[in-house]
Amino acid sequence: MAPIVSVSNLSKTYASGFQALKGVSLDIEEGEILALLGPNGAGKTTLISIICGIVNASGGTVTVGGHDVVSEFRKTRAMIGLVPQELTTDAFETVWNTVSFSRGLHGKKPNPAHIEKVLKDLSLWDKKDNMLRELSGGMKRRVLIAKALSHEPRVLFLDEPTAGVDVNLRKSMWDVVERLRASGVTIILTTHYIEEAEEIADRIGVINGGKILLVEDKVALMSKLGRKQLRVDLANPLDDVPETLSSYNLTLEGDGQCLIYDYDTSAERTGITALLAALAEAGIRLKDISTRQSSLEDIFVEIVRAGR
Amino acid sequence: MNIEAIKSIYFFEMARTRRTLLQSVVSPVISTSLYFIVFGAAIGGRIQQIDGVSYGAFITPGLMMLTLLTQCIGNGSFGIYFPKFTGTIYEVLSSPVSMAEIVLGYVGAAATKGIMIGTIILLTASLFVDLTIAHPFVMIFFFVLTAISFSLFGFIIGIWAKDFEQLNLIPMLVIPPLVFLGGSFYSVKMLPPFWQAVSHFNPVLYLISGFRWSFFEVSDVNPIFSAAIILVFLTACMSILAWIFRTGYRLRN
Numbered sequence: 001m002a003p004i005v006s007v008s009n010l011s012k013t014y015a016s017g018f019q020a021l022k023g024v025s026l027d028i029e030e031g032e033i034l035a036l037l038g039p040n041g042a043g044k045t046t047l048i049s050i051i052c053g054i055v056n057a058s059g060g061t062v063t064v065g066g067h068d069v070v071s072e073f074r075k076t077r078a079m080i081g082l083v084p085q086e087l088t089t090d091a092f093e094t095v096w097n098t099v100s101f102s103r104g105l106h107g108k109k110p111n112p113a114h115i116e117k118v119l120k121d122l123s124l125w126d127k128k129d130n131m132l133r134e135l136s137g138g139m140k141r142r143v144l145i146a147k148a149l150s151h152e153p154r155v156l157f158l159d160e161p162t163a164g165v166d167v168n169l170r171k172s173m174w175d176v177v178e179r180l181r182a183s184g185v186t187i188i189l190t191t192h193y194i195e196e197a198e199e200i201a202d203r204i205g206v207i208n209g210g211k212i213l214l215v216e217d218k219v220a221l222m223s224k225l226g227r228k229q230l231r232v233d234l235a236n237p238l239d240d241v242p243e244t245l246s247s248y249n250l251t252l253e254g255d256g257q258c259l260i261y262d263y264d265t266s267a268e269r270t271g272i273t274a275l276l277a278a279l280a281e282a283g284i285r286l287k288d289i290s291t292r293q294s295s296l297e298d299i300f301v302e303i304v305r306a307g308r
Numbered sequence: 309m310n311i312e313a314i315k316s317i318y319f320f321e322m323a324r325t326r327r328t329l330l331q332s333v334v335s336p337v338i339s340t341s342l343y344f345i346v347f348g349a350a351i352g353g354r355i356q357q358i359d360g361v362s363y364g365a366f367i368t369p370g371l372m373m374l375t376l377l378t379q380c381i382g383n384g385s386f387g388i389y390f391p392k393f394t395g396t397i398y399e400v401l402s403s404p405v406s407m408a409e410i411v412l413g414y415v416g417a418a419a420t421k422g423i424m425i426g427t428i429i430l431l432t433a434s435l436f437v438d439l440t441i442a443h444p445f446v447m448i449f450f451f452v453l454t455a456i457s458f459s460l461f462g463f464i465i466g467i468w469a470k471d472f473e474q475l476n477l478i479p480m481l482v483i484p485p486l487v488f489l490g491g492s493f494y495s496v497k498m499l500p501p502f503w504q505a506v507s508h509f510n511p512v513l514y515l516i517s518g519f520r521w522s523f524f525e526v527s528d529v530n531p532i533f534s535a536a537i538i539l540v541f542l543t544a545c546m547s548i549l550a551w552i553f554r555t556g557y558r559l560r561n
Contacts, residue, residue, distance in 0.1 A: 092324075105317070
């Protein structure tokens with residue numbers, strides 16, 4: 001199946017000379033949730049802005065649903081909903097008016113029933129007649145999502161939607177995202193919260209310094225780059241790793257108080273049983289054993305560091 | 309053509325006018341009434357007719373132009389500057405609307421508001437002085453084209469302005485002198501020859517003169533020149549806008 005969003009060799013240099021994107025290529029499949037991770041200034045927002053038509057590209061092409069975002073902007077932009085990073089709202093408008101305005105802007109005839117459903121889904125229904133300036137930050141964020149959903153988009157961009165949002169609201173937002181995905185909407189989100197990406201995304205893209213460092217299926221990424229570590233706390237400290245254990249590639253930490261063993265969960269044999277037997281044979285007494293799996297955060301930090 | 313979008317922008321802008329009804333409608337009515345009291349009743353009573361027109365009536369077209377110009381520039385510039393300032397412009401830019409449709413929405417609303425207020429001033433004036441409009445269609449031609457051109461001009465200022473000071477610079481500092489020195493309250497024929505010549509470099513003189521001709525058939529310059537000037541100004545604004553849209557100047561860069 002052709003990708004719903006296809007970015008090819010995209011570059012952007014701002015008037016100030018800052019090169020925000022350096023030849024980015026990326027395909028996004030219909031119906032998936034793609035999380036774009038990257039430090040501040042990596043180019044995430046610029047990439048989204050070009051796809052949505054807010055910023056002109058310096059080079060390269062983008063298609064959405066097979067249509068070019070420049071020459072066929074009416075078709076592409078009608079398909080896209082955008083939730084920006086900044087909480088930008090018309091302070092003096094009511095929730096209902098601003099959401100209806102968004103629908104009209106996207107060329108759709110008024111449909112109060114749909115607006116009502118969107119507002120109810122986002123728990124905004126009882127605020128529909130309130131002015132935006134009367135709302136809390138979290139509510140404004142939901143209004144921005146409602147605006148983006150007002151015209152029934154097929155592709156939804158969420159630019160750091162949970163920045164500054166409390167835990168409850170964050171959870172309810174991800175419920176909305178799940179429901180959208182179930183209805184077939186493609187979702188691209190950027191986030192600083194890596195555990196969020198880990199929990200919700202199908203694929204992870206890492207961007208830094210204007211370049212895509214990798215795009216990979218989340219599960220594959222975790223198993224490829226994710227390591228597991230066995231930590232053995234010792235009853236008596238060691239000076240060195242004993243000769244008999246040299247084949248296990250152990251490292252000694254904490255003033256000889258603990259042994260660290262890295263292993264690969266996807267390998268046929270992890271070597272744990274053999275290691276523990278060898279430890280017993282060497283007469284080493286154990287105090288405690290624990291394992292730790294590297295999180296997406298560790299992977300992310302590693303990729304960004306390696307990409308520099 | 310994304311008619312829904314044009315309608316959305318237009319009515320969104322008009323809703324802003326409704327919210328600020330006092331400021332947008334009542335204040336021009338009050339200030340016009342003050343002009344009529346000061347210039348029409350107090351001073352105007354001591355002034356003979358100008359070109360056979362009573363002074364109160366004579367200043368009416370100029371007063372309408374003064375308000376029309378400041379209102380249209382103000383509305384046109386604020387309408388596009390405010391979303392730029394708050395950041396809500398992202399939505400318009402990421403919508404399936406062409407720049408021409410954006411202009412139709414914003415400038416249409418700004419011009420409509422200008423025309424509404426100009427009409428209110430005309431009605432207010434008719435309470436103070438006897439007014440006849442000799443050439444209603446010519447009057448509407450000048451009235452509407454001036455509203456559209458200066459709303460477009462305001463829109464350009466709104467895109468160009470980087471802060472509120474720049475936004476107010478032209479409407480506050482440039483337009484009032486041009487209007488006052490453009491013969492709003494006098495005929496330039498009353499000026500010494502040197503200043504008469506200088507006045508002819510003021511484009512607003514042509515607007516006021518042509519507009520006044522449509523009321524009283526008296527003018528400082530040939531009304532054909534006036535019509536030409538407004539058409540040139542309209543074309544110039546549209547050309548600048550076309551360039552802005554092509555390059556994404558201060559919007560998509």
